[in-house]
Amino acid sequence: MxxxxxxxxxxxxxxxxxxxxxxxxxxxxxxxxxxxxxxxxxxxxxxxxKMRGAANAILSLSQEERKRGVVTHSSGNFAQAVSLAAKKLGVKAYIVMPENAPQVKKDGVRTYEGEIIECDSTPQAREATANSIKEEKGATFLHPSNQxxxxxxxxxxxxxxxxxxxxxxxxxxxxxxxxxxxxxxxxxxxxxxxxxxxxxxxxxxxxxxxxxxxxxxxxxxxxxxxxxxxxxxxxxxxxxxxxxxxxxxxxxxxxxxxxxxxxxxxxxxxxxxxxxxxxxxxxxxxxxxxxxxxxxxxxxxxxxxxxxxxx
Missing domain, CATH: 3.40.50.1100 (Rossmann fold)
Structure with missing residues (x-):
């Protein structure tokens, strides 16, 4: 770097x-x-x-990876960022959100055509749910901050x-x-x-x-x-x-x-x-x-x- x-x-x-x-x-x-x-x-x-990091992460993927989609877990802003960046690039976005995430943020994700999967509001639940989608769909995991x-x-x-x-x-x-x-x-x-x-x-x-x-x-x-x-x-x-x-x-x-x-x-x-x-x-x-x-x-x-x- x-x-x-x-x-x-x-x-x-x-x-x-x-x-x-x-x-x-x-x-x-x-x-x-x-x-x-x-x-x-x-x-x-x-x-x-968050739009900046999400866009850079998706743009850094290969064409093959883009075809399989991306998954992230986020209570709001990164969820919306990944959904919007993915939409612009024609990539499917799976968004794991805690059930108590602000409604305004859930609405934002849906506006950008991200698919929401709800989970308990603990870091462990978020990670477990995102991992299962990654396994099932072959989607690339994008971390909101640690990537x-x-x-x-x-x-x-x-x-x-x-x-x-x-x-x-x-x-x-x-x-x-x-x-x-x-x-x-x-x-x-x-x-x-x-x-x-x-x-x-x-x-x-x-x-x-x-x-x-x-x-x-x-x-x-x-x-x-x-x-x-x-x-x-x-x-x-x-x-x-x-x-x-x-x-x-x-x-x-x-x-x-x-x-x-x-x-x-x-x-x-x-x-x-x-x-x-x-x-x-x-x-x-x-x-x-x-x-x-x-x-x-x-x-x-x-x-x-x-x-x-x-x-």
């Missing part, structure tokens, strides 16, 4: 994704005490950065951000499965002068924070966080990248996440989902650390159930 791998991924997926805008807000800059540059992946196709092609696809959001804002001191992303922060960290390593990468994570699902301290992949006992996209843990493909290239992870409380989400809705007039607000919450919590710096924040997605807002 080198810089060229990321450039190839970026060129490969360009026809299938939006180059999303980078927005700023003078009011939020004043509130945070630094210069904020929001990379708006909530405006990405299907409403989240090289997905990580390389995810890196392209930060590559675009750095092209537009080359003088960033830091980029922050949320941390769930680790695919976005790993890709972002690779992009910062290869495409910036000395830009550091920091993760934001809910206190209620702080496995990545603990993993960096212990040096091994930790899991969560509780998932009681409003950030439904971050209720997963790291994997063996992304964790080494995170260990090597991520500066640290900042944890935030539930009320801090909700407050940050509400501020972005109110001040920037854009829809973001709770997971998306976590890195901004981390900046607001640690103003001294970020004072007067140029900060990129990847707004990871905007697939939120507007009938069930936390504020």
């Amino acid at each position: 080198n810089k060229q791998t990321l450039i190839q991924a970026h060129n490969r997926i360009k026809p299938f994704i939006h180059k999303t805008p980078v927005l700023t807000s003078q009011l939020l800059d004043e509130k945070a005490g630094c210069n904020l540059y929001f990379k708006c992946e909530n405006f990405q196709k299907m409403g989240a950065f 090289d092609e997905v990580i390389y696809g995810n890196s392209t959001a930060a590559i675009e951000l750095l092209e537009e804002q080359p003088n960033l001191d830091l980029i922050l992303t949320p941390v769930g499965g680790g695919g976005l922060i790993a890709g972002t960290a690779l992009a910062a390593h290869y495409f910036s002068n000395n830009c550091k990468v920091i993760g934001g994570e809910p206190m209620e699902a702080d496995d990545a924070y603990r993993s960096l301290i212990s040096g091994k992949i930790e899991t969560n006992e509780s998932f009681h966080t409003v950030a439904d996209g971050l209720r997963t843990h790291l994997g063996d493909r992304n964790f080494p990248i995170i260990q090597k290239y991520v500066d640290k992870i900042i944890r935030v409380e539930e009320d801090e996440i909700i407050n940050a989400m509400q501020l972005i809705w109110e001040r920037m007039k854009i829809i973001i989902e709770p997971s998306c607000a976590v890195p901004f919450a981390a900046v607001l919590k640690n103003k001294e650390e970020f004072k007067n710096k140029n900060i990129g924040i990847i707004l990871s997605g905007g697939n939120v159930d507007v009938t069930n807002l936390p504020f």
Whole structure:
């Protein structure tokens, strides 16, 4: 893996994704005490950065593999991303979703013609169900966050951000499965002068924070966080990248996440989902650390159930 791998991924997926805008807000800059540059992946196709990794993963398959279809397990955004990328490429997509996944995300998958197979809402049930489909249909398994092609696809959001804002001191992303922060960290390593990468994570699902301290992949006992996209843990493909290239992870409380989400809705007039607000919450919590710096924040997605807002 080198810089060229990321450039190839970026060129490969360009026809299938939006180059999303980078927005700023003078009011939020004043509130945070630094210069904020929001990379708006909530405006990405299907409403989240996941489109990048899904497109790169499917485009990396052989014609023979494409014929047999793809399978993934996801509570929402990756499910929609794989469904849409597969539809565009004429590939059958089998989507394993926990039965308690938000209805808006299930509806999204069906809109993109993904075939939903429901399972219990545990990581074990997801994996077992996906494995049985893989065996039965010969479909290729795509992991939402722990697969090289997905990580390389995810890196392209930060590559675009750095092209537009080359003088960033830091980029922050949320941390769930680790695919976005790993890709972002690779992009910062290869495409910036000395830009550091920091993760934001809910206190209620702080496995990545603990993993960096212990040096091994930790899991969560509780998932009681409003950030439904971050209720997963790291994997063996992304964790080494995170260990090597991520500066640290900042944890935030539930009320801090909700407050940050509400501020972005109110001040920037854009829809973001709770997971998306976590890195901004981390900046607001640690103003001294970020004072007067140029900060990129990847707004990871905007697939939120507007009938069930936390504020």
